[in-house]
Amino acid sequence: MQKTLTAMAALLMAGAAAAQDAPIIHDAEFYILQAQHAEAWAEDDAAVDAKLAEARDANGGKPPNIISILIDDLGFGDMGIPELNAVRGYQTPNINAFSDEAMRMVRMYTEPSCTPTRVAQMTGRLPVRMGMGDTTVDIAGFGLPGEEVTLAEVLKTAGYATSHVGKWHMGDIPESWAMNQGFDYAQHAIHQQGQLTIFHDDAIREQVSVGIADFEAAYTLDNMFRPDASAMATVIEGEAGGPIREIRMEPGERWNTAKYDEMNQAFQYKTLEELQRLSAGDAPFFLQYWPMIPLHNTRTGRSGPESPNGGLYVDKMQQLDGWLGELFDEMDRLGVTENTVVVLMGDNGHFTKYSPQSGFTPMIFRGGKGDTTEGGIRVDAFIRWPGMIPADSLVNNIIHVSDLYTTLSRLGGASDAIPRDRLVDGVDQSAALLMKDETKGRRDHVIVYSVAVPKAVIKDKLKLNLPGAGENAIGADFFDLFRDTHEKYPISTEIGAWGGQEFVRILGRHMARKEKYPDSGPARGLPYEGIENLRPETQAAVKNFLLKQQAVSK
Amino acid sequence: MQKTLTAMAALLMAGAAAAQDAPIIHDAEFYILQAQHAEAWAEDDAAVDAKLAEARDANGGKPPNIISILIDDLGFGDMGIPELNAVRGYQTPNINAFSDEAMRMVRMYTEPSCTPTRVAQMTGRLPVRMGMGDTTVDIAGFGLPGEEVTLAEVLKTAGYATSHVGKWHMGDIPESWAMNQGFDYAQHAIHQQGQLTIFHDDAIREQVSVGIADFEAAYTLDNMFRPDASAMATVIEGEAGGPIREIRMEPGERWNTAKYDEMNQAFQYKTLEELQRLSAGDAPFFLQYWPMIPLHNTRTGRSGPESPNGGLYVDKMQQLDGWLGELFDEMDRLGVTENTVVVLMGDNGHFTKYSPQSGFTPMIFRGGKGDTTEGGIRVDAFIRWPGMIPADSLVNNIIHVSDLYTTLSRLGGASDAIPRDRLVDGVDQSAALLMKDETKGRRDHVIVYSVAVPKAVIKDKLKLNLPGAGENAIGADFFDLFRDTHEKYPISTEIGAWGGQEFVRILGRHMARKEKYPDSGPARGLPYEGIENLRPETQAAVKNFLLKQQAVSK
Incomplete structure (x- = not known):
C-alpha cells in the first residue's frame, strides 16, 4: 500500500x-x-x-477567431433538437442548422444564474472565489475585481482583437466593465433584465408588475423604495482606456418597452457591425455576443414572429433564432466561418417561476434558474470549428463553464497567459473536443454552488445533494442522473454506504484547498463612476444607494 | 346564421x-x-x-409489405434522439439509424396501457367500444371479440400474407388470439410480463417479489390465491384454422428467468424466420413483431450488453436495439426494405412505478403507463417507407394509434374492407404521412380514456382533464401542452371561460354518438379453450378461475 x-x-x-x-x-x-x-x-x-499547429499553419500562422454567444436563460433541449422544438410548438431552424455543424456538449454545467456563469467563463474560476456567486438586480456598488485575468485579457496576449456586445451583468463599478476587463470595445447593459422589463411605466400598463411597481406611495415613507428602470444607468459604450458613456438615454427620458426592444435590436446590429470590422482586420478576433433575449417580461409590442406557443420567452427565442441566422450568414459572407470557433450556449436554465407565461417549463431536467437541480445548471451548449471539431457530434463527459476559459485560451495559443498565482477551476478540455472521445475529458465532477454555499457534488452519473445546516448527512439525497433526470427518486440507501463518505471527501478536499487559496470578496466602489454623461436622475439613484449604505454605519 | x-x-x-x-x-x-x-x-x-398507384406500379402491381414493431412500454424520447440517449446514458444506434430514414410522428397518442393500445391498432376503434380498455394480468375468461375486423383481416382481403410474433395480450379465450383474428400464423404469449417475470421461483430468489410471491401460506386459507407463473399458459403457436399448442413447456416444468429469456430470444429468431419466409412468397406481407422487452423485471441472468445505466429496462432496450438492427439488416439482405412500410413505436409510456429500477423515469412528459397524462400516452413513433415517406422528417399533428388501422389499410389498398356497420375511430392519415404537411392531418383531438372512463379531452395544444364524479367542472384543469409538457401549471382561469364549455361539448358529442353506436362488452369464454396440450397444472388453474366465477352466483 x-x-x-x-x-x-x-x-x-x-x-x-x-x-x-x-x-x-x-x-x-x-x-x-x-x-x-x-x-x-x-x-x-x-x-x-500538433493539430492546433496544423490549423494555425493553414490559417496564415494565426490562431482561430473565437465567438462566444451566451444566451440568457435556456433549458436543455430548447435548441438543436427538432423533435423537441415540435414538442414545444416552436422552431429554431437556424440554430438547428448550426448545431448540425457543431458538437453538442451534453453535460455542460453552468452556475445556477447569470452573473456567476458569466464570471466563471470570463475568469476560469468558481465565482465564489471572488464573491461573485450572487446575481445582483439593483444598484450594488460592487463587481468583478480588476485583478481577475479575463479570457479577453488572456487572448489579447496572443494578439487577439476583442469586442463585447450585449449583456454583461458582472457589476456596476467601472473596474468590472468589459472595456476595463480586456475588451478593446464594449457596448453592454450594466444591469440585467429585471428593472429593464419590470420596473418601467409600460410594464405597469402591461400589468407585468401589478401591485409591485405601481403601489401607491401615500402611506409609504420611503419614496425611493420603489425601483424605477428609468433612473438606473442602462447601456454603456466605450473603448479600453477611453471615455465611457451611457447611450440612447437623455436626461428625463423614460425607459419603456420600445427602448428595451430598441436596445436588443441595437445589440444585434452592433454585433454584425463588430463582426464586419473585426473580420476586416489582420488580428484574430474574440467577439462576445451575449443577447438579453429570450429572458423577457414585456407583454406588448411583440415585434417579429407571431407567438408560436403563447409564451413570452418562446416568442423571443424564435426572434433570436432569426438573429443568429443573420449572424451565421454574415460569417459565411465574410469568409470567416472556417477559421472561427463558435461557442453557443445558455447561461443557466429557464426562470421557472415565470415558466407558464414564458412558454418554457422544465422539460428534461427538474427546476430552473436559481436551482442547483440539473434544470438550473444544464444547458444546451455547442461548439463549432469546421474541420477541427467533428460536425453533428456530441460528447457526454462533464464540462464546466469555467473549462471554456482554459480550453479557449489553449485553442487561441494563449495558455501561457493564464495566471499561475491563483487557483483556476477550469480544466483544459481541448482533447475531448478535438479528438471527440469521451475518455479524453479531464473532469468527472462538479462542485455545485448556490451563491456562496456548496449545494451538491456531482461525480460521474451520481449527485449528492449536500445536507444543509442542521440536516443529517445520513439522510442526504443521492441521485442517479442517468436513470432519474428529474432527481425525484433518491438512491441514498443503495449508494450511501459507500458514496456518502466518498462524496463528502471530495467536498472536503475542495474546502481544504481554500486554506492555501482562500476566497476573497468582490471589488467595491462607487456605482457608475466614470460614466461621463450620468443623468441627474441616475445621480439621485446613486445618492439613494449611498444613503442606504450609510444607514448601517450611523 | x-x-x-x-x-x-x-x-x-x-x-x-x-x-x-x-x-x-x-x-x-x-x-x-x-x-x-x-x-x-x-x-x-x-x-x-395517384402516389399509391405509382408505388404499386413500380412494385409489380403489389401494395407494400407492412411491418408493425410495437415496443412494450417506452417513453417519448427514448429512441431516435442521440442527445437524449446521452442524457440517459445508453445507446440505441440501430434504432437511431432507422429513425434517420423514417418520419417521426411527434404527437402519436396511444392508450394508457398495453391491451387497449393493441386493441386500437388492431381494430381501429377505441377499446371502450368493445370493453377492452383494461389490461388483464391474470386468467380472466374474456378477450377481443371475433366480430371485430382486425387490420390483419382487412389486409388479407387485398391478398396479404399475415404473421404475428411476440406479445398479444388481448385475451385468454381462443377467439381473441392472433391466429383466429386474421393471422395466417402466430406465435405469441397469451398474458403479459407480470406473472412471467414476477411470479416464478427465480423471481423469489432474485428478490423481485419479496413478500408477494413467497408469502407463507400457513395462515392463508386460499392456497390458490398466490399467483404461479408456471401454472398459467405461456406461449402458444398455430396457424389459422389449425391446432393451437403451447410451446416450450412440459407438464410439471417450472417457469423461470431462463425460460423467460429463451421466450424473448425465440420471438426474435421466429420474426427473422417469418421475414425470410414471407419475403420468399409472392404475396405482399403483413408481419407484426411485438417484443416483450424492454418491460422487464428479472434481475439475474442479464445476458447481452452490460448495463449502461444500471436500469433493468435500459439493459433490455439496448438488447432490443441489437435485435432490431438484425431485423433491419435482414430486410436489406432480403431486398424488401424499399417496398416495406415499417411502423416502429411504443405502446404506452414507461411503467413509472418501477422507474428507478428500470433506468427510465419520466423525462419530457409527466407520468407513465396507466396515467392519462402525456407521459402515459405519448410515445416514440416512426414510420418508414423509402421514397414514399420523407426520410429524417417529422409531423407534429395529432395521430391516434387507431389511425394506423385506417391508414395502413389504405396504404395496403384495402380500405374497402374496413367495416361500414360500426363506428371506426381511426381516421386516414395517409395525406399527412405521404405529403408531409401538418395541415394534411385529419384529426386535431383525442378523447383520452382510462379503462372505460373518459379522463381528458385534447384538442390542438390544449388538454382538459375531465372532472371526476363529485368534482366540479369549473375547477377542472386545463393545460397548454406546448408550454407545459409536465402538465403542472393549469391555465384554467385563462381558458376556462371559453374552453370549458367547448371541450365538454366535444365529449358530449362523443357520448351522444354512442346512442346510435353503443359500446358493447368483450367476448367471454373458457380460458385456454382449444389449446391441445394444456398442462394438468394449467387445467387446475382454470378450475380455480371457474371456482371464483361460480362463487359470485352461489
Whole structure:
C-alpha cells in the first residue's frame, strides 16, 4: 500500500512537472485524475498541439477567431433538437442548422444564474472565489475585481482583437466593465433584465408588475423604495482606456418597452457591425455576443414572429433564432466561418417561476434558474470549428463553464497567459473536443454552488445533494442522473454506504484547498463612476444607494 | 346564421358522399373537420391515390409489405434522439439509424396501457367500444371479440400474407388470439410480463417479489390465491384454422428467468424466420413483431450488453436495439426494405412505478403507463417507407394509434374492407404521412380514456382533464401542452371561460354518438379453450378461475 502511494505521489509530481514549467494551479480533484491518466494526457496533449499547429499553419500562422454567444436563460433541449422544438410548438431552424455543424456538449454545467456563469467563463474560476456567486438586480456598488485575468485579457496576449456586445451583468463599478476587463470595445447593459422589463411605466400598463411597481406611495415613507428602470444607468459604450458613456438615454427620458426592444435590436446590429470590422482586420478576433433575449417580461409590442406557443420567452427565442441566422450568414459572407470557433450556449436554465407565461417549463431536467437541480445548471451548449471539431457530434463527459476559459485560451495559443498565482477551476478540455472521445475529458465532477454555499457534488452519473445546516448527512439525497433526470427518486440507501463518505471527501478536499487559496470578496466602489454623461436622475439613484449604505454605519 | 348552417350541412353531406359510396362511419368530430376541409381533403385524396398507384406500379402491381414493431412500454424520447440517449446514458444506434430514414410522428397518442393500445391498432376503434380498455394480468375468461375486423383481416382481403410474433395480450379465450383474428400464423404469449417475470421461483430468489410471491401460506386459507407463473399458459403457436399448442413447456416444468429469456430470444429468431419466409412468397406481407422487452423485471441472468445505466429496462432496450438492427439488416439482405412500410413505436409510456429500477423515469412528459397524462400516452413513433415517406422528417399533428388501422389499410389498398356497420375511430392519415404537411392531418383531438372512463379531452395544444364524479367542472384543469409538457401549471382561469364549455361539448358529442353506436362488452369464454396440450397444472388453474366465477352466483 505504502509503495503504491509513493508511486502515485511520484506520478503526480511527474505529471505536474511534465505539463509546463509553471503549471496552472487547479483544485484538488484535478491532481487525483491527473495521477491516474498522466501518460495518456501527455500523449493527447502532444496530439492536440500538433493539430492546433496544423490549423494555425493553414490559417496564415494565426490562431482561430473565437465567438462566444451566451444566451440568457435556456433549458436543455430548447435548441438543436427538432423533435423537441415540435414538442414545444416552436422552431429554431437556424440554430438547428448550426448545431448540425457543431458538437453538442451534453453535460455542460453552468452556475445556477447569470452573473456567476458569466464570471466563471470570463475568469476560469468558481465565482465564489471572488464573491461573485450572487446575481445582483439593483444598484450594488460592487463587481468583478480588476485583478481577475479575463479570457479577453488572456487572448489579447496572443494578439487577439476583442469586442463585447450585449449583456454583461458582472457589476456596476467601472473596474468590472468589459472595456476595463480586456475588451478593446464594449457596448453592454450594466444591469440585467429585471428593472429593464419590470420596473418601467409600460410594464405597469402591461400589468407585468401589478401591485409591485405601481403601489401607491401615500402611506409609504420611503419614496425611493420603489425601483424605477428609468433612473438606473442602462447601456454603456466605450473603448479600453477611453471615455465611457451611457447611450440612447437623455436626461428625463423614460425607459419603456420600445427602448428595451430598441436596445436588443441595437445589440444585434452592433454585433454584425463588430463582426464586419473585426473580420476586416489582420488580428484574430474574440467577439462576445451575449443577447438579453429570450429572458423577457414585456407583454406588448411583440415585434417579429407571431407567438408560436403563447409564451413570452418562446416568442423571443424564435426572434433570436432569426438573429443568429443573420449572424451565421454574415460569417459565411465574410469568409470567416472556417477559421472561427463558435461557442453557443445558455447561461443557466429557464426562470421557472415565470415558466407558464414564458412558454418554457422544465422539460428534461427538474427546476430552473436559481436551482442547483440539473434544470438550473444544464444547458444546451455547442461548439463549432469546421474541420477541427467533428460536425453533428456530441460528447457526454462533464464540462464546466469555467473549462471554456482554459480550453479557449489553449485553442487561441494563449495558455501561457493564464495566471499561475491563483487557483483556476477550469480544466483544459481541448482533447475531448478535438479528438471527440469521451475518455479524453479531464473532469468527472462538479462542485455545485448556490451563491456562496456548496449545494451538491456531482461525480460521474451520481449527485449528492449536500445536507444543509442542521440536516443529517445520513439522510442526504443521492441521485442517479442517468436513470432519474428529474432527481425525484433518491438512491441514498443503495449508494450511501459507500458514496456518502466518498462524496463528502471530495467536498472536503475542495474546502481544504481554500486554506492555501482562500476566497476573497468582490471589488467595491462607487456605482457608475466614470460614466461621463450620468443623468441627474441616475445621480439621485446613486445618492439613494449611498444613503442606504450609510444607514448601517450611523 | 341559418344560411351558414345550411351551407355547412350541404358541405357535410357533399364531403361524405365524395369519399366513397358507403363511407367509413366516424365519430362526431370527424364530420365537423370534414365540413371545414372537404374540398382540400378530396384534392389530397386524389393526390394520395395517384402516389399509391405509382408505388404499386413500380412494385409489380403489389401494395407494400407492412411491418408493425410495437415496443412494450417506452417513453417519448427514448429512441431516435442521440442527445437524449446521452442524457440517459445508453445507446440505441440501430434504432437511431432507422429513425434517420423514417418520419417521426411527434404527437402519436396511444392508450394508457398495453391491451387497449393493441386493441386500437388492431381494430381501429377505441377499446371502450368493445370493453377492452383494461389490461388483464391474470386468467380472466374474456378477450377481443371475433366480430371485430382486425387490420390483419382487412389486409388479407387485398391478398396479404399475415404473421404475428411476440406479445398479444388481448385475451385468454381462443377467439381473441392472433391466429383466429386474421393471422395466417402466430406465435405469441397469451398474458403479459407480470406473472412471467414476477411470479416464478427465480423471481423469489432474485428478490423481485419479496413478500408477494413467497408469502407463507400457513395462515392463508386460499392456497390458490398466490399467483404461479408456471401454472398459467405461456406461449402458444398455430396457424389459422389449425391446432393451437403451447410451446416450450412440459407438464410439471417450472417457469423461470431462463425460460423467460429463451421466450424473448425465440420471438426474435421466429420474426427473422417469418421475414425470410414471407419475403420468399409472392404475396405482399403483413408481419407484426411485438417484443416483450424492454418491460422487464428479472434481475439475474442479464445476458447481452452490460448495463449502461444500471436500469433493468435500459439493459433490455439496448438488447432490443441489437435485435432490431438484425431485423433491419435482414430486410436489406432480403431486398424488401424499399417496398416495406415499417411502423416502429411504443405502446404506452414507461411503467413509472418501477422507474428507478428500470433506468427510465419520466423525462419530457409527466407520468407513465396507466396515467392519462402525456407521459402515459405519448410515445416514440416512426414510420418508414423509402421514397414514399420523407426520410429524417417529422409531423407534429395529432395521430391516434387507431389511425394506423385506417391508414395502413389504405396504404395496403384495402380500405374497402374496413367495416361500414360500426363506428371506426381511426381516421386516414395517409395525406399527412405521404405529403408531409401538418395541415394534411385529419384529426386535431383525442378523447383520452382510462379503462372505460373518459379522463381528458385534447384538442390542438390544449388538454382538459375531465372532472371526476363529485368534482366540479369549473375547477377542472386545463393545460397548454406546448408550454407545459409536465402538465403542472393549469391555465384554467385563462381558458376556462371559453374552453370549458367547448371541450365538454366535444365529449358530449362523443357520448351522444354512442346512442346510435353503443359500446358493447368483450367476448367471454373458457380460458385456454382449444389449446391441445394444456398442462394438468394449467387445467387446475382454470378450475380455480371457474371456482371464483361460480362463487359470485352461489
